[in-house]
Ligand SMILES: *[C@@H]1O[C@H](CO)[C@@H](O)[C@H](O)[C@H]1NC(C)=O
Ligand SMILES: *[C@@H]1O[C@H](CO)[C@@H](O)[C@H](O)[C@H]1NC(C)=O
Ligand SMILES: *[C@@H]1O[C@H](CO)[C@@H](O)[C@H](O)[C@H]1NC(C)=O
Ligand SMILES: *[C@@H]1O[C@H](CO)[C@@H](O)[C@H](O)[C@H]1NC(C)=O
Ligand SMILES: *[C@@H]1O[C@H](CO)[C@@H](O)[C@H](O)[C@H]1NC(C)=O
Ligand SMILES: *[C@@H]1O[C@H](CO)[C@@H](O)[C@H](O)[C@H]1NC(C)=O
C-alpha cells in the first residue's frame with residue numbers, strides 16, 4: 001500500500017510541475033493515516049503541502065520557508081485538517097423533494113418519490129438543476145466523493161442532464177448510470193444511451209468516473225437484461241456496480257450470494273450493496289472473501305424501516321452513505337454519529353436485556369470516522385481517497401477548531417464525529433482545488449443557480465401537493481402484509497395526534 005502511494009506521489013509531482021501549490025499551514029491537528037498499520041494518527045502543529053491534485057508532503061510546524069516559490073500559503077492556525085468524507089450511496093437528483101417527505105415510509109416512497117414514479121414530474125432541466133444543487137449541498141458539508149446511484153435515467157435527455165450537472169459540479173463522483181424497467185425507455189435504449197455517453201465521456205475530467213447501478217438481479221437473475229448488464233459492465237470495466245439490497249420482507253434480494261452465483265462478485269469491479277440490512281451470514285462471508293462492501297445508510301434505514309437486522313455484525317465490510325438526503329440530514333459526520341450511537345445501543349442492548357452492566361464502551365469515534373472516510377474508499381477500491389497521506393488525492397477539509405461547538409477539543413477525531421456541524425467547516429478542497437472557502441462555496445454565480453433550482457423545486461412541490469398519497473392496504477409487492485407501526489403519542493392526556501405537515 002505504501003509503495004503504491006509513493007509511486008502515485010511521484011506521478012502526481014511530475015504531472016504538476018509548474019502548477020501552483022497550496023500549503024495548508026500550521027494546523028493544530030491533521031488527521032493522517034498510516035496504511036501500514038491501517039490506523040489514524042494525528043499530526044499536531046503541522047502543515048499539508050498540496051501539489052496539483054495530490055498531497056505532496058506533510059510537515060511538522062508552519063513550514064512556510066520549506067515550500068516551492070509559487071505556493072499559496074493558507075494559514076490554518078487553530079484549525080483541524082481532515083480527509084474529505086465519502087458517501088457510498090446517494091441519489092443526487094432528488095433535492096427538490098426537500099422537506100416534503102419528512103414522514104414518508106419506504107412503501108410510500110416507492111409509490112410517490114421513487115425512480116419508477118417520479119419521472120412524470122421531472123424534465124431534463126429539473127434533473128440537471130436538482131443534481132447540481134444536491135452536489136453543492138454535499139460539497140458544502142464536506143462530502144468530497146459520492147457514489148451516485150443515478151436513477152434519473154428515464155430518457156436520453158434526463159440521463160445526460162444529470163451527468164452534465166455532475167461533470168460541472170466539481171465534486172468527485174462515481175456516477176452510476178441506472179438500468180431499470182421504467183416507462184418509455186427500454187433497457188436496450190438505456191444501453192444505447194450508455195454507450196453514447198461512454199463514447200463522448202470527457203477525457204479532461206478526472207473527478208467523474210462512470211459506474212453502473214442495477215436492481216433487477218433478483219427479479220430477473222437469468223434473463224437477458226441481467227446478462228447484458230454484466231457484459232456491459234465488463235466491456236467498459238466500470239468503476240463500480242451498485243445495487244439496492246433490501247432482503248427480508250422487503251424482498252429485492254440483490255444479495256452478494258446471488259451476484260456470486262451469477263459469477264459477478266469475485267472480480268475486479270467493486271460491487272457496493274446499499275442497505276443490506278437483512279444480509280445473511282453467507283453474504284457476509286462472501287463479502288469478506290471477495291473484498292466487497294455494503295453501504296450502510298444509518299439515518300435512511302432508521303427513517304424508512306429497513307432496520308439493521310444484521311448490519312452490526314458486518315462492520316468490517318461496511319462503508320457509510322446518505323441515500324435520499326431530501327428526507328434528513330445531508331452530512332456524513334451525522335451519519336457516522338448516528339451509526340456510532342446505534343451500534344453502541346445494539347451492543348449494549350444484548351447484555352442489558354440480561355440485566356448485565358457494560359464496564360467499557362464497545363465502539364469508538366475513531367472507528368466511526370474511518371467508516372465515513374477510509375472504508376468508503378476501500379468500498380470503491382480507491383486507496384488514494386479518504387485519507388491524509390503523502391501521495392493521496394488532496395480531498396481535504398479544514399475545520400474551525402475555535403467554533404463555539406468545538407472549543408476545548410483535544411481529540412480532533414472525536415471533535416469532528418461528535419461535536420462539529422457543517423457551519424464549522426471553513427474550507428473544502430477536492431483534487432487540490434477550493435470548492436468551499438471561508439465558509440462559502442466557491443461556485444461562480446451560485447445565487448443564480450439557487451434561483452434556478454428554486455424555480456424547479458417550487459414547480460415540483462406544487463405538483464406533489466396535488467398528488468394524492470398512495471393508499472397502502474393489504475400486502476406490499478413482496479406479498480408481506482402492511483401492519484401499521486404504533487404511532488407516537490407525545491401528549492399523555494389529549495394526544496395532539498400526528499399533527500400537520502407544513503408542505
Ligand atoms: C502556529 O500555531 C501556533 C498555535 O498553535 C501559534 O502559537 C503560532 O504563532 C503559529 N505560527 C505561525 C507561524 O502562524
Ligand atoms: C405523511 O403525512 C401525510 C399528511 O398528513 C399523510 O397523508 C401521509 O399518509 C403520511 N405518510 C406516512 C407514510 O405516514
Ligand atoms: C417491467 O415493469 C412492468 C410494469 O411494472 C411489468 O409488467 C414487467 O413485467 C416488467 N418487466 C420486466 C422485464 O421486469
Ligand atoms: C410515455 O409515453 C406516452 C406516449 O408518448 C405518454 O403519454 C406518457 O405520458 C409517457 N409516460 C411517462 C412516464 O413519461
Ligand atoms: C437515444 O439515443 C440512442 C443512442 O444514440 C438513439 O438511438 C435513440 O434514437 C435516442 N432516442 C431518442 C428518443 O432520441
Ligand atoms: C473539459 O473540456 C470541455 C470542452 O472543451 C470544457 O467545457 C470543460 O470545462 C473542461 N473541463 C475541465 C474539468 O477541464
Ligand SMILES: *[C@@H]1O[C@H](CO)[C@@H](O)[C@H](O)[C@H]1NC(C)=O
Pocket residue numbers: 237268
Ligand atoms: C479494470 O480497472 C481496474 C481499475 O483501474 C483495473 O485494476 C483492472 O485491472 C481493470 N480490469 C480489466 C479487466 O481491465
Ligand SMILES: *[C@@H]1O[C@H](CO)[C@@H](O)[C@H](O)[C@H]1NC(C)=O
Pocket residue numbers: 266286289290
Ligand atoms: C475468488 O477468485 C480468486 C482468484 O481467482 C480465488 O482464489 C478465490 O477462491 C475466489 N473466491 C471465491 C469466494 O470464489
Ligand SMILES: *[C@@H]1O[C@H](CO)[C@@H](O)[C@H](O)[C@H]1NC(C)=O
Pocket residue numbers: 494
Ligand atoms: C382534545 O383535543 C381536541 C382537539 O384539539 C379537543 O377538541 C378536545 O376538546 C380535547 N379534549 C380534552 C379532554 O381536552
Ligand SMILES: [Zn+2]
Pocket residue numbers: 089091149244274323324
Ligand atoms: Zn437508495
